[in-house]
Amino acid sequence: MTSSPTDQQLAEAMRKAQAGDGKAYHQLLTDITPLIRGFIYKRLGDHNELEDRLQDVLLAIHRAGHTFNSDRSFLNWMFAIADYKVKDHLRSHYRRKAAGTQVGLEAVAELSAPQLRLALDDRQTLERLLETLSPRERTIVQMMKIEGHSARDVGNSLGMSEGAVKVVVHRAMKTLASQARQEDSHANQ
Amino acid sequence: MQTSDLISRLAHEGAPKPAPKASAVVLRLLLLATLYFILLVVIHGLRDDIGQKLQQSLFLSEVLLMLSIVLLSALAAGWLSLPDINQKPWIRFVPLAPLGLFVGLLIYGMWNFSTLTLSECLQLSRFDCVVRIILYGLLPGGGMFYVTAKAAPTRCCWAGSMIGLCVAGLGYILLRLVDPSDDPMQLVVWHFLPVMFMMVVGMVLGRRLLGRWQG
Known part of the structure; x- marks a missing residue:
């Protein structure tokens, strides 16, 4: 069993990464991932958003x-x-909970599942569901999923990395799937 | 996206190069602010009795105390632009010490030397002083906010309030050097309270603008 890297080892790896060593940066991010995961777990528990929060932190570390x-x-x-x-x-x-827009997060694929029955016109429903997203999420979903742009193109036009775009669209699709399921269950009642 | 994929993409982009140290950035900003400050003094012209005023211990103490507030709040803002400010958590409180002394000095002046009552002072309607303090602070404040937003502040309200205090303090010193108003009541109402107002504005702006980490 390998021991956790020390603070000094991580600082040295970061120094190499900042000097342009891509392999050192990859190893550094890999080494810190379990540390961050454990940190988030202690604060949020065994949360179905754990990996999302972990990726948020890795992105923030990259940006900072x-x-x-x-x-x-x-x-x-x-x-x-x-x-x-x-x-x-x-x-x-x-804040979302207080505003009454709290949603749970479920599997992404169900958004386009044919068995999903909605009481209202699909376009109206889609527009209503998109309104529950933040402006940035809505823009990215519209560009990628409706207009068909690639994550790289979306990232270039919004000043974001491709990885960041994919994380945002992944979360947004989960939110939409959950909202759509809630609408479906209300329609069936 | 899998975390391993994200790591691969981030590694492919490469780690960003280290930015200059906070102290170096603060020094650079203060030098620029000093040049801007000198330019404003040249434009307005010093007050006629500046030579006489600089020999008065109370006036000199007031200006030097405010100068120390400006310098320390700039230093605090520099450190607060970093995410690991918890390594020196006391730094954000450092400007508050001379600020407390300054408030004490103003209160002392109000009790002993003021010839105006509060209502008389308010009737003076010296809104021009308020506007000048705010306007003088816009350019250096904008610059400091821009530089801080490029870093990674985690205490955004504190960082914003320190920036507000720093630039408003510069405006206060400038007004004392160019404007002949000396009554302590007037200084408190029309000069010092706008400084506090700018500190609050900075806090609000910090909360809204500094947390996005554009890199």
């Missing part, structure tokens, strides 16, 4: 990478970012 100075503790820096993203998620979660 220029603020790391190898004179300081890497783990402290990393966990400060993870803590911030978890709190940010909880703030959004409770």
Whole structure:
């Protein structure tokens, strides 16, 4: 069993990554993933959004990478970012809950399942479902799923990385699937 | 998307190059702000009795205290732009010490030297002082917000309020050097309260603008 990398080893790996060593960066992100997963698990529990939050934190670490100075503790820096993203998620979660738009997250594929019966016209339903998304999510879903653009094209036009676009659309599709299922269950009552 | 795929994509993009240290960035911003400040002094012209005023210990203390507030709040804003501010959590409170002394100095001046009552002071309607403090702070404030937003602040309200305090403090010092108003009541109402207002505005703007981490 390999031991966890030390703070100094991680700081050194980050220093190499900032100098352009892609392999060191890949190894660093792989090494910190279980640490961050454990951190999020302690705060959110065995949550079906655990992987989403983990990916949010990895993206945030990537975006904030220029603020790391190898004179300081890497783990402290990393966990400060993870803590911030978890709190940010909880703030959004409770804000949505207070606004009455709280949705659970289920499988993505059910959105286009033919057995899904909706009481209203499909276009109206689709527009209503899209309104439950944030403006950014709505734009990305419209560009990718309706207009057919690739994640790379969407990322280029919105100033986001391809990876970030895919994470956003993945979450948005889960939200839409859940909303559609709720509408279906109301229609059947 | 699987986490392993995300890691591969991020590794392919590569880690961003390290930014200059916070202290270096703060120093650069302060130098720019000083040049801007000197330009404004040249445009407005110093007050006629500036030589005499600089020999008064109370005036000198007031200006130097506000200058220390400006410098320390700039330093705090620089550190607050980093996500791991928890390594020096005390830094965000450092400007509050001279701020407290400054408030004490103003209160002392109000009790002992003020010739105006509060209602008389309000009737002066020196809204031009308020507008000037806000306008003087727009350009350096915008610059500091831009630089801080490019970093990764996790205490966005604190960072914003420190920026507001820093730029409004500069405006306060400028007004003291160019405007002949000296009554302590007037200084509190028409000069100092706008500084506090800018600190609150900075806090609100910080919350809205600084959490997005554009990189």
